[in-house]
Amino acid sequence: MLLMAFDSTQQALRAEMLLEYAEIENDMCPTPKQIxxxxxxxxxxxxxxxxxxxxxxxxxxxxxxxxFFKKGDQYVNMEA
Structure with missing residues (x-):
């Protein structure tokens, strides 16, 4: 699983709606403290x-x- 983090709740909710519309499985979860x-x-x-x-x-x-993807106990940005 990959994790997408946001700077605003509005953008998180919008992304959730868009992924659901595209029939992409997704789960809203708390942002890990490492991010x-x-x-x-x-x-x-x-x-x-x-x-x-x-x-x-x-x-x-x-x-x-x-x-981000999880590597051990850290999260690594896919774009980095």
């Missing part, structure tokens, strides 16, 4: 949907902090 974000909510989604999620986020201009 510095302005919002306490993050979205988890399957790694195989990464390219589709990136496309939706770009097309709909959703503002995100980043998309």
């Amino acid at each position: 510095t974000a302005g919002c306490a909510l993050s979205l988890e989604f399957p790694q195989e949907e990464y390219e589709r999620v990136k496309q939706i986020i770009a097309e709909e201009r959703v503002e995100i902090r980043g998309i």
Whole structure:
């Protein structure tokens, strides 16, 4: 699973709606303390949907902090 973090709750809820509309499985969860974000909510989604999620986020201009994967007990930004 990948994790998308946000700077605002509004953007998190918007992304959740967009992914559900695209029929991409997702789960709203608390943002892990290892990720510095302005919002306490993050979205988890399957790694195989990464390219589709990136496309939706770009097309709909959703503002995100980043998309992360878990490596050990740390979260690594996919874009870094």
